Amino acid sequence: MELTSGTYSLSNDIGTVRNAVMRKAYAVFASQPGRRFLFALSIAGQKFRAHMFDRSGVIHSHPYDIHRCPRVLLCMLAMLTLGDPEHIGYDPTLIYFLSIPRQISSRNTSPGTIQVASTMYNIVDRIFFSFLICGRATSCWHVRLNNEHYVVKDSWTCVNRVSREEDILRKIQDLKGVPQLVAA
Numbered sequence: 001m002e003l004t005s006g007t008y009s010l011s012n013d014i015g016t017v018r019n020a021v022m023r024k025a026y027a028v029f030a031s032q033p034g035r036r037f038l039f040a041l042s043i044a045g046q047k048f049r050a051h052m053f054d055r056s057g058v059i060h061s062h063p064y065d066i067h068r069c070p071r072v073l074l075c076m077l078a079m080l081t082l083g084d085p086e087h088i089g090y091d092p093t094l095i096y097f098l099s100i101p102r103q104i105s106s107r108n109t110s111p112g113t114i115q116v117a118s119t120m121y122n123i124v125d126r127i128f129f130s131f132l133i134c135g136r137a138t139s140c141w142h143v144r145l146n147n148e149h150y151v152v153k154d155s156w157t158c159v160n161r162v163s164r165e166e167d168i169l170r171k172i173q174d175l176k177g178v179p180q181l182v183a184a
Contacts, residue, residue, distance in 0.1 A: 017042050017049075018060060025053045033129055033139050034094035041076055048073055055137045055156050094154070114141055114152055117183040121145045121152060150182060 021042050029035050037054035047063035064072055079088070086092045093115040113120045121143035128140040138155040157164055166184035173180055 017044050018051075021051050022053075022058065025051070025058070029053070030129075032090075033126065034091040035089050036091050036137075037089040039076075039080055039088060041080060048076075050076060055135055057134055114143060114154065116152055119145065119183065121150060124149070127151065151179070 021040050025038050025040060028038055037052065040051040040053065042049050042051065043066070044063075046066050048066060049063050050061040052059045066073055095112045095114075112123050114123055115121075121141075122145065123141050124144050125142040126139065127142055128138070130136070130138045136155040136157070138153065141152045141154070143150050143152050166181060169179070169181040172178050
């Protein structure tokens with residue numbers, strides 16, 4: 001939530017409040033790899049706005065007067081604070097602790113799990129994470145299941161594409177040097 005003592009004006013909103021909310025959204029996406037989308041709320045003077053970020057961009061609402069629309073504000077606050085994690089933007093297939101360290105020191109310690117199809121894998125390390133808000137949200141994880149090590153690549157994909165990465169990997173899976181697709 002962004003709170004400022006100023007008022008929403010065309011120049012202030014575009015130059016200050018909106019940019020501050022966008023910087024904070026970037027920080028949330030960068031620090032929470034399990035984020036699919038993010039709702040944000042900004043309050044300036046007597047007005048508030050809703051902002052919705054996902055990997056395709058951002059939508060900003062028109063300003064609402066706090067005194068004329070108190071029920072809308074109350075509903076938004078209730079949703080943001082009491083909503084189910086899946087409904088406020090968390091990916092239900094990635095279960096993680098508050099922070100995911102770059103390297104896990106103990107063999108029995110895992111910062112969380114990630115689900116692929118119906119199988120839950122223990123996360124060992126985060127190999128790669130795209131810090132861009134707009135894009136495919138690609139992240140790669142070193143994971144373990146029953147003392148076998150795997151790499152999980154997680155990203156947004158368009159199911160309507162003619163050639164998806166998983167289809168290509170299935171076609172070339174017997175070639176030497178090509179990673180083997182275990183599940184998609």
